[in-house]
Amino acid sequence: MTPQAIDSTAFADSISGMALFFDVDGCLIDLAERPEDVVVPAGLIGNLERLSARVGGALALVSGRAIADLDRLFAPLSLPVAGQHGLEWRATPTGPVERVPVDRAVLDRLATALAEFAIGKPGLRVEPKGAAVAIHYRQAPALGPEVIALADTLLAGTLGWHALSGKMVVELKPDGVDKGAAVERFLAQAPFTGRTPLAAGDDVTDEDAFAAVLRHDGIALQVGDREPTVANRRLPDPAAMRAWIAHASR
Incomplete structure (x- = not known):
């Protein structure tokens, strides 16, 4: 499938009825040579906070990073989050972190x-x-x-x-946990349930999340030009993704 390119005005009229699942590195923020060197651009945290309010709290981060690392990057903002590709999961911004038992x-x-x-x-x-x-x-x-x-x-x-x-x-x-399973778990509970899901990501590790939202007639948003992908929409880079968030959060 070749995803359809969109712009920062896409889905603006229907955003309030969506459930949003965002990857972080390479999607919301630019990649760095080392994971600890990434920079969260000015304005992104405030835009995410406003966008979360606009969708009634149905906005989650679904990342390969650990939840503690995500909380550090986006402080003082706290969101529902799946970390380590779903090995960690927090249902609400202030709820407990659940972890898959590991040998x-x-x-x-x-x-x-x-x-x-x-x-x-x-x-x-x-x-x-x-x-x-x-x-x-x-x-x-x-x-x-x-x-x-x-x-x-x-x-x-x-x-x-x-x-x-x-x-x-x-x-x-x-085994047994991936970003798709994390998205499905969010979609089974309020405030995510009953909404049109949108998952955004840039890497092959996001394909499971894409497949999950497509099973719910949602939107799979590829950030970048990686192929192949099951995504049905595309933005060119994290800067365009941030512009989309800025527009959607108005």
């Missing part, structure tokens, strides 16, 4: 193996995420094939775990 012995073994692999390889960065572990190779793209092969080797025979590849990153995480 710590397996997680520690995988994290140690990635850290040992990264020794002496400038540009690789291992990121413990609490319930998963990721290895970034954005600063060493030539090592991508080795990183992917390592992940496959580490998980061979490891039941209940899989590798999730994104933009210059591979994450090792437990």
Whole structure:
């Protein structure tokens, strides 16, 4: 499917009846060489707060980042959120964080193996995420094939775990949870239920969220030009996404 390009005025008349699910890195904010170096542009937090109010609180972040990291980035704003691709989940802005139980012995073994692999390889960065572990190779793209092969080797025979590849990153995480499952869980409860869902994201890890909203006759909004995708709408980059949010929040 080739998504239809939209502009910042799209869906303005119907936004109040939508449920919104936003990825963060590469969607709301621009990617950085290191995840900790990202910048939340001026005005975005206020626009998200106003947009959340306009949709009656039916706006959630659905991200690969941990919830604690998202709260830090968007403070003082707090939203419903699914972190670590759904391994963490908070139903309301001030509610408790639920976490999928994780085999710590397996997680520690995988994290140690990635850290040992990264020794002496400038540009690789291992990121413990609490319930998963990721290895970034954005600063060493030539090592991508080795990183992917390592992940496959580490998980061979490891039941209940899989590798999730994104933009210059591979994450090792437990099975059974993804962004699509997180979106479905939100849609089963107020204030999200009964609304037209819209999911926005930029990476292959967002495809599950796209598929989920399309099952509910919703809108899957691809940010960027990645192909293939099941998305049915497209914006060119995070700046355009932020412009859309600014317009929709009026």
